[in-house]
Amino acid sequence: MAADVRPAAAPQESPANGTGRRALGARRRPSTSRIIIVAALTLAALYFLIPAYWLAVAATKSLGGLYGSFGLWFSEPQLWANLTALFTHDGGVFLRWSANTLLYAGVGSVVATLLAASTGYVLAKFEFRGRDTVFNVVLAGVLLPGTALALPSFMLFTELGLSNTVWAILLPSMVSPFGVYLCRIYAAAAVPDALIEAARVDGAGEIRIFATIALRIMTPALVTVLLFQFVSIWNNFFLPLVMLSDDRLYPITLGLVTLNSISERVPETVGLVVTGSFVAVVPLAVMMIVLQRFWRTGLTEGGVKS
Template sequence: MDGASARPAGIGARVLVVAVLAVAAGYFLVPVYWLVVASTKTTDRLLGSSPLWFAEPRPWRNLTDLLTYDDGIYLRWLGNTVLYSGVGAFVATLLAAGAGHAMAKYDFRGREAAFKVVLGGVLVPTTVLALPLYLMFSRIGLANTYWSVLLPSVVSPFGVYLCRIYSEAAVPDELLEAARVDGAGELRIFFTVVLRIMSPALVTVFLFQLIGIWNNFFLPLVMLSDPDLYPIPLGLLSWQSIVDRQPILYQLAIGGALVSVVPLAVAIVVLQRFWRTGLTEGSVKA
């Protein structure tokens, strides 16, 4: 009787879990589905009925219109976004790895105080820093330049925090000592041993920073006034602001939003393999 009564209870729990997951998946996937459907419609169809169904789809025509509008300004925004997010995420990850590993494995004066400052930086919203940063960059003549978005993007307090925690847990002190005994310098140890072991944490930091910079809106809004320097979010907003005068921009903005999602999805799919375990064992054998 106990086994028979436990079986229906277990089935009910599984059904409940599947139902909750299905609702959660629908919550996230329905907007994406609407974006795909809307990007294939004409402006008239887009503002009409059947918002969740294809009606006279013309995806390639809409994509061509998006990429050629205003002398291809969207491609320039896409290139700016790749520059801001790619360079910013790479440099931020490298700096976070170096700072986090140093705080984890080296004993120096002020280490804990510096780490507390990093924790404080994690708690400060980035929007709070936008206006002070603008005043600083205006004073030194870097406002409305690529540097005004790139330089703040290479700082990641959360990345430093994560790298310190991961280095403490995953990088063996014995391995570092063995490398020093073999005559390897600290930089060589860091770039050939430590970075390999910390690759799951570094991929996490890189993706967090990449997505954060890619979707960053407020900092470019404060820093930039030249449309040629805009990233995609700010560029799409500029289209949305005049859609009442140029209705075609409504369709272009939706298509641009869909295209902007694709590189992030590709990056996540490509980089997720680095989260696999066993990297520490491989480095010790080396």
């Protein structure tokens, strides 16, 4: 389990939660209260996991089985047939949507993280006119939710001839004001001024100092920014919905909702929606669980402490 391995990559976690930490009150707690606690937690776990379990079971069923059998148990499993139907539907368009999602989330999150790093670093370590203005504007960007921007972006991008292109999704995905905010805090606290000065004395250029020294020190914050951005692009729906009309450019989310919207007329698509949802959820759910310690580290950095 990821949570058991206390990583060296997360130095800002408090030393108090080392591996050997005793559970709170472990010695004196009577066993009845322990049973109640575990029962309550198990109940909660069922609430969170049963829908995902239902999806995994439903993805193996035929259309008849989906409606005709009890939802929480298997009935004539045919996962392979369902996957074949999904990936061959409409000339393999689902594969295309998956590739698009990977492209948007992969490229978008990597570029957004690098730009957040350089911007956060400059805002933390350089003094120049307009620095506070820049930071305040970025902060306003943090407070403005992405959905509030989708329609305005569509209007502007249409005017610029960029709507219904990959750039309509990629360009907004490359900007993470929250990432800049996080990187600025992290760079200010973790990158020592003396180190930068020493590198300058050695004759290193500013760009090289950033690329070779600062980036490495800022890695824990960058991982968090990368994860947040990756997931938020993967989950994005409103922006592609308004921007894209060519279904060859759709990400999985928009593709599945489009399939779902014709399911009243074409009942077979219900099976595609179920199997497609399952296929779309698996990689991210695995990533979520394996990488959960990085989320925690990032969250404590996010200015939550006051």
